[in-house]
Amino acid sequence: MVWITVFYLTAHSYVQCITYNLYLVWRVFWALYHTAWIIVTGVRADQWAGPDRSQHIKWFIFLTDWAYLCLTIATIVDAMATTYIHFKRMDIRKGAAASLPWYLRADWCLTTTAHVVSVVTSAAYWGLLYSGDEVTAVDIETHVIHRVYVILNVCVTGMLMRILHFWFPTLFGLTYSLFSLFYHLAG
DSSP states (O other): OHHHHHHTOOHHHHTOSSOHHHHHHHHHHHHHHHHHHHHHHHHTTHHHHOSOGGGGGGGGGOHHHHHHHHHHHHHHHHHHHHHHHHHHOHHHHTTOOSSOOHHHHHHHHHHHHHHHHHHHHHHHIIIIIOOSOOOOHHHHIIIIIHHHHHHHHHHHHOOOOOGGGGHHHHHHHHHHHHHHHHHHHTO
């Protein structure tokens, strides 16, 4: 209960969006879409790593890929939670649930993190890293389309983002920073 009162989340907040059937389609579509693209970013590593096959394993060291993986996991969890609620939790759909279930709290945490990290990573890429080279399909997906998705998702779903949630993406950023530091120190 503390979680809900501190972060102003209620079960009813989760269903304040478009009609539930369209919401289910929206969630499942994007989960499948992002899952397909996360696979493409690995399979088409030549688009971001060049022809040197030894560089392809470095997918896991880039913030863009961490951000896109986080977004993909968040959309999968969104789809699973939405599907479960659609078929098993009519009380949540009707806004009659007494409290926010743990899986929706986890979903909110993941989604908040994914949204913030995706937008920040995309802005940093285009503002700081992009050198004017040829833009690939993977670049467009991981630095443009996913940001458009985040903006549309916030508009369509009505999922709230509170200032008190700042620590979710902050923790993600600290984790990546520590990983990156250790990676570079290890040579």
